[in-house]
Amino acid sequence: MTTENAVYINELKDHVGPEVTLHGWLYNSRASGKIQFLIVRDGTGLCQCIVEKGKVPDELFEQLKRLGQESSLSVTGTIRAEERSVGGYEMAVTNAQAVAPAEGYPITPKPHGVEFLMRHRHLHLRSQRQWAIGKVRHTVIDAIRRYFNDNGFVLVDTPIFTTIVGEDQTSLFEVDYFGRPLHLTQTGQLYLESAAMAYGRVYCFGPTFRAEKSKTRRHLTEFWMVEPEVAFIDLDGLLLLAEGLVSSIAQRVLTDNRSELQTLGADIPALERVVPPFHRLTYTEAVEILKGPKTREFLARERDELQQQKQQMEGRIAELEKQQAGQLKQWQQDKIAAELIDLRGELEEINTRIENNPKHDQLAAEFRWGKDLGGSDETIISMMHDKPVFVTHYPREAKAFYMKTDRQNEQVVQNFDLLASAGFGEVIGGSVREDDYDRLLARIKAEGLNPETYDWYLDLRKYGSVPHGGFGLGVERTVAWVIGERHIRQCIPFPRMMDKVYI
């Protein structure tokens, strides 16, 4: 192998002309008698490499023809612009060397099932879609760090083994820490509050663990969360910070990952709309909407649209089944069969949504003030808006002990959730923190928590307490929303779900 004249595929436009070498893996190949098309991937992109008989030794030509998918190889040749090729450039090969031939690579360029791909996650990361998601995830994380670093925030790493309960006691992962029971962090927030009193503006970024019995497309037991915490800030200030963060993420992805967004079929115009100001609703207003005529109309319209789609799809399926019965060439039969499988899958999903629609309607209509918003309620609210929506001032009973009671209305706390658009639901939860010693102590006791464990946390209210607050943004949910991926498990390289850990 030579690293001389080595180039990466994403910089081919700067290397048109002279002989260069690509190091990568064989993504796919097509061969005919005298010409071969090798699609090579090198981690930065795909490049079609043309091997013509007579322009390379016959022996090499034959060897390349037999090279299996995902064989590692180095190819040398000259780059030229070519519209017909992936990425707009291609290589005319003059020499090549197999680094390590691969045989029988399990993931073919054809459809596979979820379980199969999950069990082969270590290989699945190489495929186009997963690769593109990983690139977007990288940008999202970089945009987050950039935003805070550029705005005077100090990174503070909070512990993963913790003694405190930040969210819900029932969702703790307990670990045996040399005989002492500790648990994995659910949030760095309480530690971060103490750091905010040292630095003013801080953030932490790390994995978070929640043992919730939630088997849904929106939940992971291990996920990544960024949490800023700011001294001397009120609820309005937090909303500005959150919309600044989220819109800067959206804009960065738009500039850095346009081709990935296209590969993934993301809704780019929707992403372009993600600019401040976002919509703002109070919890009470949200409940009114859910119980009111707007929601009834919205759900009825959705029901009609779904019924229409269902009819169209059933019509198409019937048509294809009729065609299938006729005299057709084998490849036509196959094409029809493949389309049928697709359509049946989509139809099943539409049927589920039709089935859920009245349930969601009932849940929303019967919603009583005081409950937390359910998944379907969040979906309805976010579907009714064309960009993210803040919902503020939730009932105190439904929320965590550390949230600051609103002094104008003691029934609610000064908190907010940010609901992403298009039904993706909550991506941020945050609040102003209770800064009054007595009130905080009372809430800790009311929740049945042990005040001794929170001694140090209460200290923060003893020694120079200030109004402060922060929020947590879930990385995977943000990525899922940005790219329009329905299942969160695709947005982390090695997902951990409630009932499933593959590799």
Add this chain to the structure above:
RNA sequence: UCCCCGAUAGCUCAAUAGGUAGAGCGAGCGGCUGUUAACCGCUAGGUCGUAGGUUCGAGCCCUACUCGGGGAGCCA
């Protein structure tokens, strides 16, 4: 915890009324000078998830279990 669906070749799926298992992809071989999930021909590849039951006969019907997917609830 509950509800629904599924399990057939390495992968994705077929199998009409219960009558002895098929296709495509992948693999192997051959053909083709511009292919785009290429195409064409040939070959190999199966204890139909497991256990039991009904039947002359079970991939198909019944029961239990295991595993997977989707949804509900609960929650970020």
